Amino acid sequence: SSELTQDPAVSVALGQTVRITCQGDSLRSYYGSWYQQKPGQAPVAVIYGRNSRPSGIPDRFSGSKSGNTAALIIGGAQAEDEADYYCYCRDGNGHWVFGGGTKLTVL
Amino acid sequence: QLQLQESGPGLVRPSETLSLTCTVSGVSIGSSDYSWGWVRQPPGKGLEWIGSIYYNGVTYYSASLKGRVTMSVDTSRNHFSLQFTSMTAADTAVYYCARGDIFTGLVWGQGTLVTVSS
Numbered sequence: 001s002s003e004l005t006q007d008p009a010v011s012v013a014l015g016q017t018v019r020i021t022c023q024g025d026s027l028r029s030y031y032g033s034w035y036q037q038k039p040g041q042a043p044v045a046v047i048y049g050r051n052s053r054p055s056g057i058p059d060r061f062s063g064s065k066s067g068n069t070a071a072l073i074i075g076g077a078q079a080e081d082e083a084d085y086y087c088y089c090r091d092g093n094g095h096w097v098f099g100g101g102t103k104l105t106v107l
Numbered sequence: 108q109l110q111l112q113e114s115g116p117g118l119v120r121p122s123e124t125l126s127l128t129c130t131v132s133g134v135s136i137g138s139s140d141y142s143w144g145w146v147r148q149p150p151g152k153g154l155e156w157i158g159s160i161y162y163n164g165v166t167y168y169s170a171s172l173k174g175r176v177t178m179s180v181d182t183s184r185n186h187f188s189l190q191f192t193s194m195t196a197a198d199t200a201v202y203y204c205a206r207g208d209i210f211t212g213l214v215w216g217q218g219t220l221v222t223v224s225s
Contacts, residue, residue: 042218
């Protein structure tokens, strides 16, 4: 299967740590990446590869992977982290696969 | 610095064909290191991959949209294009172009809203 599964919604208290997960068979063979999308804006990469951050992304964002599950961890969530988060991975057929997205609420 | 910019009509009539172009700057689209793709997002919904293409014209399309989608690449103009036939209201969405890298993931254009309406 080339699907990626995410929880639709997650909440976190301000300053606490939150883990957003993504499951799919493609993740066994390929590293995924994570994208933050705020209303009216294009997605922006926050984590790619094993655990790399693009320039300008705060170091409170990190990633991990085990088996068929990837995780985005935000350590010490801030109000500006409230957004939709999407995981992405290529599959073995060269197709681009996206998770359904997780809406993060910072309380 | 890599930049992608979508261009095309903001309004399409039902049953017509949508044509979009993504102009790439800051990197050659002729590199074999990357794929170039289209992703759409209906209002209030998630991201949906439409298809992707390599510099040599090899294409991959979403199974659910195959038959309606044609992508092409023009290395001389450093852009790639999407044609999407038989548009309906359900195809109203923000259409993004993006560069895919197997190691670093996706870099996105700003997106363009396409509305299907008579």
